[in-house]
Amino acid sequence: MRQRRIDLGGCTATEEHPDGSENTATDSLVWDIQDTDAVMSLTRDHLRPNQAVTLRWEPIREPA
Helix, strand or coil, rough: CCCCCCCEEEEEEEEECCCCCCCECCCHEEEEECCCCEEEECCCCCCCCCCCCEEEECCCCCCC
């Protein structure tokens, strides 16, 4: 995923299972800053029906 013109403070990933349980998926998460864009890549193999992966990122905001 690419988010244009953002200063990224962090990125996390969560794997959600059909039974409602969750675990971290950051072992397969890679993110970096390229020029003014944040580029994030997440790979999960063998997801089952009703299983999902959620990617969240936190932009660095300028003080008001």
